[in-house]
Amino acid sequence: MQIETLKDVLHWxxxxxxxxxxxxxxxADKNTDERARMILAYLSEQEKSLTKVxxxxxTSGDEHALNTWCYEYVNKQPIVQHVHCDAPFSNLDATQIMEVIVDQHQQVIELYRYLASRADIPSTQEMLASLLSLEEHEMMRMVHSANRFRDM
Structure with a gap:
């Protein structure tokens, strides 16, 4: 996918x-570890929720912010590629699953942090700050919940 505007970043x-x-x-169904299956099901629901947000x-963001060009920023800070499900989570335990999830989300957070540091337009700064906060808080919530699964 060619990333040129902030709208493209959101779509990605x-x-x-x-x-x-x-x-x-x-x-989730293929993992033999019960705790890992529970974490996979939970994380899947969280990812669905993040997709909607x-x-x-x-779809409803400020048009000026959404149309902000960011391709030169993305060229300097490349967008993380999707990890294929060829090496699936079904082979990982709960701790390993969380390590992969945290790493992937951290890369998205770093992208938003980088874009926010370069944004000049107030509406773009505000949108990126909101997205950055959303990603950071959701990652913390997922980690916290996964730790509760570990305590079970």
């Missing part, structure tokens, strides 16, 4: 969360 982020949700769902930014 929505696809990222959607793909991750599908992969987690696909692998990012979609709302994409």
């Amino acid at each position: 982020t929505k696809d990222f969360h959607q793909h991750l949700s599908r992969c987690l769902t696909h692998c 990012v979609n709302s930014f994409e």
Whole structure:
């Protein structure tokens, strides 16, 4: 996907969360570890939720912010590629699953942080700050919930 505007970044982020949700769902039934299956099912639902929230930014966000060009920023800070489900989560334990999820989300967070640091337009700064906060808080919530699964 060619990334040129902030709207493209949001579309990519929505696809990222959607793909991750599908992969987690696909692998949940195949994992032999009960705790890992529970975490995979939980994370899949969280990714579906994030897909919907990012979609709302994409469909109802400020047009000026959405049309902000960011391709030169993306060239300097490349967008993380989707991890294929060829090496599925079904082969990982709960700790390994969370390591992969945190790493992938951290890359999205770093992208938003980078774009926010370069944004000049107030509406773009505001949108990126909101997206950055959303991604950071959702990742913290997922980690916290996964830790509760570990305590079970």
